[in-house]
Amino acid sequence: MRSSAYAEWAVVRRARLRIAVITGAIITLLITVVGGVADTVMTHAQNDQVWRELRYGAARGDLSSPPVCTWLYAPGVTPLANAPAGFPVRADVDEVRRTQDAVERSVRRHGTVYLVSTRARADGTVVQAVFDLRYQLADRRNLWFALGVAEAVGLVAAAVTGLVLGRLSVAPLAEALARQRRFVTDASHELRTPVTQVYTRAQLLARQATAEELPAPHREGLARLVGSAGRLGEVLDDLLLSASLARGPASPAERRPVDLVALARSVVAEETDRTRDAGLTVSVEGPSQSLFVDGIESALRRAVGELLSNAISHTPADGRIEVALARSGAMVALTVADTGSGFEPAEADRLFERFHRGGDGGRYGLGLALLREVVTSHRGTVAATGHPGRGARFTIRLPECAAPPARTPPTAAPEPAVEAGHP
Template sequence: MSRGATAEAVLLRRAAMRLGLQAALLVSAIVVLLCAAAVFVVVNSQHTAATTLLNAAVTRADDTTDPPSGVWLVLRGPAGSATTPGLPAGLPDSEALTRAAAGGAPEVVDRRVGAAAYLIETARQHDGTVVQGVLDLSANHAERDRLITTMLACGIAGLLLAALAGAWLGHRALRPLSAALALQRRFVADAGHELRTPLTLLSTRAQLLRRRLRGGADPDAALADATGIVADSARLGEILEDLLLAADPVAARSRQPVDLAEVAAAVLDAAGPAAAEHDVRLSGPEPADPLRVPGSPVALRRALTALVDNAVRHARHEVGVTLAVRDGHALIDVTDDGPGIDPALAPRLFERFVSGRARATDGQRRYGLGLALVSEIAAAHGGGVTVLDRPGPGAALRITLPTAEGSRGAARIR
């Protein structure tokens, strides 16, 4: 993966994590509010129920023998005092009983005695008897604690699930953006690589034409060079159009019979000036019976141009292009006598940004896009590209394409 793609992937992962964290925080805030509301309702309901139960016990109390479960009664009157057996230590509230006996208003208070909590109501009846009811709140508090613990556990689980779901949904939401960015980056890289070769050839032709004009060249030779420049300029437009079609995921590429012999001849003719600059001899198929394959002539020319340009830049003396037919497939072999391909990188040779050649003789850095583009073009035509075993120095690469119906054979090799 390229450095740009890696950085982009890191940014997308961070964005997905931020979305997940934001979703988790939002869910946690909602859960906290819901839990607080639920606890408030439960606690208020428990307090209301406890107050009602205790008030009914105090109001109807005529003795201390049969109070409701969890309630103890204390009665003080002219006839004496009585207490429900088992009243917890530290009770009753004598001060409240004294205030009620003196004519004070009824009191309802929460009181903690030791580790236990109680609700205490004290009131004076019409006959002057003071009644104090004591309700044990331990069961209510235990239920409340269980509720809070359950809600806390559910909230933590919901928070984690929300974070994971948010990150997953964020990743899915950002995937189209990632694909668009990758397509944009890929188009820029492809355009930069694909236009470099024809621009180099165009510059070489222009320089040769300038030299010939300065040297008083024959007008016919100068006209031929100028015609080549015009042809190379036109091919630049064709390459741009083909790249735009390749960058559009819904665009349909045209399929038409393409004569590989003509394509090879045109590519070798365009590569002639660059080969002459490197003192490299080009050899290719002679005009013969056409070898046709269905596809895009511009794309196939791009693929063969990439292989020939790659071979010329690394060859010592010679680059050859041969055509053949085998088992219904057209075979295009491009060979050179350069330093060859590193066997360790051969399995990844057709991946993007993997340079499989030895250091170029011109000292320029190679970005590893050319062979990847050749592989993609061949795959789009139902074929592929492979590295051939070659005895001796140099490298040999083969494009395999299914032939069109009626293909009559391969061109002869000179």
């Protein structure tokens, strides 16, 4: 699975590549069409010219002095010393003698092609004219070689042109994506403070309403206001975290070994009140020793918290949630399984899409999508399995890293020496 930043970059790259491929395909098609037309025209013109010369040679040519690359065979005439073997074609000669109709054909011999025209002259002599097409065939091969060179040059030009056109045409898309990320970041930063103030003031008003025993409708309205402001703050936190992940991988200075076992137990402890109010049983199973992964603790805490929060939201009262940690080869696996409503197996991948609405009508918002971004930015994977009414299981796998070096406690400063005889 891929982060949103990588997905955006992949879209831009695919657009550039598509433009380059289309440009190359157009140039290739044009060169191929031009080559095909040129070869057809050349072949037709050469064949027409050769056949005209052969027909004239067979009907009226000098039998003792034929044109270059042409040999004339007739009764009582000695062929030239360089005449190709296998001629004349006796079957054609016999047929012309019998029918007095001209016979023309092409013959492939000795690695080349010969055009053969056999006809009877006015005096009744049957003459066979043979023409060697080797030079014409060489011209055609040279034509296709030249076209191949032009094709190679055209492909290079197409690649360069495609890259240039791709950058120029896709630049607005890349700029729009960058502006969108900047807008999300700026808007989230600007809204974070007023939303926090609204949330704090709403909490104070809710406490005062409880102390002053306001009517129940007012207290319920204030409670809903507190919940709405809190959820809005969580959405802004999600947007800020997503924008920070979209900027690229964190620098080495921002990452450090994180004990995933301790982090998971801490997240479960923070949700104790919520799980108790919901009537849920939550257990954490894992090794007694620590399992460290390299990353940003706040982002990983958000990811684990999202898994647990998602399980709590989709598990009815008296349900059970199990958080399990284990070492799996060079990876650390964290699994959150619940006995909740589950989901259709076909929706497993779509759960990580932003604001995906499940088949049960439940909306998943930014949480699981952001979870995937966090995991992939830590070079890990996340997978989901489940069945309707039989619960769900989400598994995060992150590369294990070495434990951080133990801190050496500072050495106490030596006490000053006291001379004898002095207090």
